[in-house]
Amino acid sequence: MKFxxxxxxxxxxxxxxxxxxxxxDGISPDTSFLxxxxxxxxxxxxxxxxxxxxxxxxxxxxxxxxSFDHDCREGICGAxxxxxxxxxxxxxxxxxTCQLYMRKFxxxxxxxxxxxxxxxxPIIKDLVVDRRAYDKILQAGGFISVNTGGVPDANAIPIKKxxxxxxxxxxxxxxxxxxxxxxxxxSAMLFVAARVSSLALLPQGKIEGARRAKAMVDTxxxxxxxxxxxxxxxxxxxxxxxSVEHIARLNRExxxxxxxx
Amino acid sequence: MTDLISKVPEGPLAEKWTNxxxxxxxxxPANKKKMEIIVIGTGLAGASAAATLGxxxxxxxxxxxxxxxRRAHSIAAQGGINAAKNYQNDNDSxxxxxxxxxxxxxxxxxxxxxxxxxxxxxxxxxxxxxQGVPFARxxxxxxxxxxxxGAQVSRTFYARGQTGQQLLLGAYAALNRQVAKGTVKSYPRxxxxxxxxxxxxxxxxxxxxxxxxEIQRFGAHAVVVASGGYGNTYFLSxxxxxxxxxxxxxxxxxGAFFANPCFAQIHPxxxxxxxxxxxxxxxxSESLRNDGRIWxxxxxxxxxxxxxxxxxxxxxxxxxxxxxxxxxxxxxxxLVPRDVASRAAKERCDxxxxxxxxxxxxxxxxxxxxxxxGRKYIEEKYGNLFQxxxxxxxxxxxxxxxxxxxxIHYTMGGLWVDYNLQTTIPGLYAIGEANFSDxxxxxxxxxxxxxxxxxxxxxxxxxxxxxxxxxxxxxxxDTNAPEFxxxxxxxxxxxxxxxxxxxxRTVDSIHKELGHIMWEYVGMAxxxxxxxxxxxxxxxxxxxxxxxxxxxxxxxHFNQELEKALxxxxxxxxxxxxxxxxxxxRESCGGHFREEMQTAEGETKRDDENFMYVAAWEYKGExxxxxxxxxxEFKYCTVATRNYKD
Numbered sequence: 047m048k049f050x051x052x053x054x055x056x057x058x059x060x061x062x063x064x065x066x067x068x069x070x071d072g073i074s075p076d077t078s079f080l081x082x083x084x085x086x087x088x089x090x091x092x093x094x095x096x097x098x099x100x101x102x103x104x105x106x107x108x109x110x111x112x113s114f115d116h117d118c119r120e121g122i123c124g125a126x127x128x129x130x131x132x133x134x135x136x137x138x139x140x141x142x143t144c145q146l147y148m149r150k151f152x153x154x155x156x157x158x159x160x161x162x163x164x165x166x167x168p169i170i171k172d173l174v175v176d177r178r179a180y181d182k183i184l185q186a187g188g189f190i191s192v193n194t195g196g197v198p199d200a201n202a203i204p205i206k207k208x209x210x211x212x213x214x215x216x217x218x219x220x221x222x223x224x225x226x227x228x229x230x231x232x233s234a235m236l237f238v239a240a241r242v243s244s245l246a247l248l249p250q251g252k253i254e255g256a257r258r259a260k261a262m263v264d265t266x267x268x269x270x271x272x273x274x275x276x277x278x279x280x281x282x283x284x285x286x287x288x289s290v291e292h293i294a295r296l297n298r299e300x301x302x303x304x305x306x307x
Numbered sequence: 308m309t310d311l312i313s314k315v316p317e318g319p320l321a322e323k324w325t326n327x328x329x330x331x332x333x334x335x336p337a338n339k340k341k342m343e344i345i346v347i348g349t350g351l352a353g354a355s356a357a358a359t360l361g362x363x364x365x366x367x368x369x370x371x372x373x374x375x376x377r378r379a380h381s382i383a384a385q386g387g388i389n390a391a392k393n394y395q396n397d398n399d400s401x402x403x404x405x406x407x408x409x410x411x412x413x414x415x416x417x418x419x420x421x422x423x424x425x426x427x428x429x430x431x432x433x434x435x436x437x438q439g440v441p442f443a444r445x446x447x448x449x450x451x452x453x454x455x456x457g458a459q460v461s462r463t464f465y466a467r468g469q470t471g472q473q474l475l476l477g478a479y480a481a482l483n484r485q486v487a488k489g490t491v492k493s494y495p496r497x498x499x500x501x502x503x504x505x506x507x508x509x510x511x512x513x514x515x516x517x518x519x520x521e522i523q524r525f526g527a528h529a530v531v532v533a534s535g536g537y538g539n540t541y542f543l544s545x546x547x548x549x550x551x552x553x554x555x556x557x558x559x560x561x562g563a564f565f566a567n568p569c570f571a572q573i574h575p576x577x578x579x580x581x582x583x584x585x586x587x588x589x590x591x592s593e594s595l596r597n598d599g600r601i602w603x604x605x606x607x608x609x610x611x612x613x614x615x616x617x618x619x620x621x622x623x624x625x626x627x628x629x630x631x632x633x634x635x636x637x638x639x640x641x642l643v644p645r646d647v648a649s650r651a652a653k654e655r656c657d658x659x660x661x662x663x664x665x666x667x668x669x670x671x672x673x674x675x676x677x678x679x680x681g682r683k684y685i686e687e688k689y690g691n692l693f694q695x696x697x698x699x700x701x702x703x704x705x706x707x708x709x710x711x712x713x714x715i716h717y718t719m720g721g722l723w724v725d726y727n728l729q730t731t732i733p734g735l736y737a738i739g740e741a742n743f744s745d746x747x748x749x750x751x752x753x754x755x756x757x758x759x760x761x762x763x764x765x766x767x768x769x770x771x772x773x774x775x776x777x778x779x780x781x782x783x784x785d786t787n788a789p790e791f792x793x794x795x796x797x798x799x800x801x802x803x804x805x806x807x808x809x810x811x812r813t814v815d816s817i818h819k820e821l822g823h824i825m826w827e828y829v830g831m832a833x834x835x836x837x838x839x840x841x842x843x844x845x846x847x848x849x850x851x852x853x854x855x856x857x858x859x860x861x862x863x864h865f866n867q868e869l870e871k872a873l874x875x876x877x878x879x880x881x882x883x884x885x886x887x888x889x890x891x892x893r894e895s896c897g898g899h900f901r902e903e904m905q906t907a908e909g910e911t912k913r914d915d916e917n918f919m920y921v922a923a924w925e926y927k928g929e930x931x932x933x934x935x936x937x938x939x940e941f942k943y944c945t946v947a948t949r950n951y952k953d
Contacts, residue, residue: 185486188480200433200450214466
């Protein structure tokens, strides 16, 4: 298969970005999207090594290999991002970019690749963004305050299977940032809700529920993320299918925090 | 006699840890506040250690190469975590978990360490539940378990197919709590490039800020390495793309001994290689072997038909299927340990029964389970794994069996540590996959998570106190010391050298070539001739790298090519030491299979008389590394040939 790639290039957060166009050829349909990016980068490095071969459709001097975040390549670490043809994690639902395969694209088509665009995630280079804001939100309260040791036996408090399962549904969040990148308001509400809800559903997490919700929402606001207007775009694009019902649970926790103030 | 002091405490096995804890020194709260500890890596071991040390009042600095601590590769562990809770009343116990782990490791691990691991396993589950880890539960609200390879009891706790993720999020949450309190300072996108010693003690690191390229100095009273394993030496593995052995390797080059480097685990249930453009291999959890049955056709003509596509695997009649694990190992069946299952798959494929185009795949089939327990049961237990399989292969595993093949997954070898998890360098500790201590020649499934958290939550925070108790009067480490200056200059030189070669080969092309050498000669089956050849090839490739690599970009910006180049430079040296160790160990044991040493049935043949030791290697610069032996003693379990047949 062959593709024309329009890729966002940007030297650093302050530099002005632009699109560059590249061509890749001989891609197997079983190649993953990020392997296709590896092949492109190998090609771009080889063109630097041997500029004579430099005629694969790039105009003028190109900016070297494309930087993009990636790690586990099995959809669980949350490192990969990428806006592909205008959608977070590409055209498929329920998968991350690293789980996307080239057989899902039309041979010969043009693919546009951009970084997450959100005021909460400044660009570091090309397609790599800074998502430390998500760490900061969790540092505000995304935990249960227990120290190591001195805890009761794991089976001391039975938990209804349904509750544990629901908690697990929310805990499946990989912190990739697709929700905030997709949201027209740049809200990180689904991310915050997933953590708050996952803990609030368990007796161990219930105790600090209200305080946690308030602290995390306040931090999200302070970090420049927008507010939620229930467009549900986040749910549509979440690679782990986290439901907006968790936002409702977050709102309940948040409200009870406000009421008890 | 040995010069390696394991510091295993005296007394009966079951009392060693309790007695040891009672006798080691502690640091007072007021003094803890004055002390600094550096932790490298934020996986289960690093995150849990940093959080616990922070809770205790130490000042901790934690470093990771990812953009967030949560992305460490522990996140990808699927199946579960072992603990000797005996919640299923199937006669499990600390002793049984200890015994299974020793036997699974083919009698090449240290008894006292393994017993302690089994002992604290139960605390881990309690801790994780208290942190809000949503483990699977049954309808009565209590915790559920499943079985893993190498065990005849059900002791594995799990959170769907995402157990590693949930445990890491628990440890990361505990870490976040300490970051908020100010006891832990987190340095994401920072890579340790050197260890700094002052008067022979670990006193700090040199790290590169991956965003700006700045080379920085960090001082401390002790350094803890929790940087994982070196499986990516093989290029293709189930490890994450950025997983690397460099932090541990820098420690080795500064004098820490590296133990049993040849013990690499090859996981039997991975998705087969599809072509030379592939970047990594994907694991299908071992938990699938609870309900899946492994087979190849009995007749070669059926193999041909499947390869050509004229027959589907589901067309093959029951009597024409060879469930070879059930046939060869009736007592454990599909749940034999990983090394045994991997070699059995290789045996069938070598005999011509491999079921994909390349002849390098076997089937993992859920037909029986679908018939007996139904689709809903499978969806609930393995739904995400089935979905993942279909995404990658475009085949519906509910209808046709999965195709699987062994792949590099984990490294049992690592930095040599004593009972306190201290390396041969005072003040330098290694925990989790980065050390060698608990898994011997082969790790059992669901034991990596257990070890990472045992080391991080329950062992290191105590044992490090014994060292630090004598250091509390030491002032803060001065990063202007000449030792830091020298280390920083050396790293800058190394980086500049890499950038200035401007040769003709890409970093990846050299890494792939190394991977081919490793898989061919230091992979599932090894022999003297091949290993000698590998050492020569790797040395040549190392020369090629340092004279002909092309590293794009510069050091002043975010530069992933440079990151890779620095790691590949180390993989080349790690690969060589793995081959040297594999050549030295002229026995078959665990994941290390020497073709010269096998039984008539093709099973591993250990040589306890000559090789019942830990091989710890000392760096000697340009010369050959020096071998130190730590003899292993087994007082509490009988050393026997592993038998999974009856």
